[in-house]
Amino acid sequence: xxxxxxxxxxxxxxxxxxxxxxxxxxxxxxxxxxxxxxxxxxxxxxxxxxxxxxxxxxxxxxxxxxxxxxxxxxxxxxxxxxxxxxxxxxxxxxxxxxxxxxxxxxxxxxxxxxxxxxxxxxxxxxxxxxxxxxxxxxxxxxxxxxxxxxxxxxxxxxxxxxxxxx
Numbered sequence: 001x002x003x004x005x006x007x008x009x010x011x012x013x014x015x016x017x018x019x020x021x022x023x024x025x026x027x028x029x030x031x032x033x034x035x036x037x038x039x040x041x042x043x044x045x046x047x048x049x050x051x052x053x054x055x056x057x058x059x060x061x062x063x064x065x066x067x068x069x070x071x072x073x074x075x076x077x078x079x080x081x082x083x084x085x086x087x088x089x090x091x092x093x094x095x096x097x098x099x100x101x102x103x104x105x106x107x108x109x110x111x112x113x114x115x116x117x118x119x120x121x122x123x124x125x126x127x128x129x130x131x132x133x134x135x136x137x138x139x140x141x142x143x144x145x146x147x148x149x150x151x152x153x154x155x156x157x158x159x160x161x162x163x164x165x166x
Contacts, residue, residue, distance in 0.1 A: 019045055019086035019094035026099060033076030033103035039068045040084055040097070047089040054096060056081040063087075077105035110136035112144060122151075 022040045029036040038053065053062040053069045062069050074080065080103070083096035112134035117123075128148075134141045146159045 016088075016090055016092070018092035019043055019048065019088050021095045022051065022084045022086055022097040025084055025097045027080075027082065027101040029074070029101060029103040031104060033078075033105065034072070034074050036071045036074060036080070036101065036103065037068060038071065038082055038084065038099065042067050043086045043094075045086070045088065049087045049089045049091075052085050052087055052093065054083040054085075058083075074103050076103055078103050110134055110141050112141075114146075 020043065022043065025038065025040040027036050027038050040051075050063055050065045051067070052060055053064065055061050069084075071082070079100065081098055081100040083098045085096045086094040112132060114130060114132040116131045117128065130146060134144045143160060147156055148159070149156045
């Protein structure tokens with residue numbers, strides 16, 4: 001009774017925890033709505049191997065060593081959720097951080113070009129054939145309005161153009 005053993009050696013051990021969450025994950029959609037960039041703050045851990053990027057279905061889409069990733073093939077007006085996690089050299093993955101964003105639906109106004117008659121043409125008839133094209137990369141062209149100005153009176157008249165849609 002009363003005998004106490006004294007330990008004669010110590011065991012060193014290290015607890016290897018997975019990385020913490022990615023912070024300040026943000027998404028910036030491009031004006032056309034077909035691409036975006038994800039960015040986040042660097043995780044300051046000595047054994048960081050990189051980052052994993054996941055789509056909204058949870059599928060791994062990229063493994064990167066930087067704090068950004070470019071997304072392509074998005075649909076204008078679409079809502080997306082992406083997740084990013086940090087991974088250490090031991091392969092341990094930290095928690096996923098999510099960002100949700102919506103891409104722009106339409107980047108801007110349709111474009112139109114009058115191909116005939118030439119700008120500044122003067123006419124002595126009451127009928128003029130105007131030709132041209134109009135297009136919009138995303139939503140199509142709903143209508144085209146033409147404005148004609150009488151240079152002798154500066155009076156403007158607007159017409160709704162008839163044409164063929166393709």
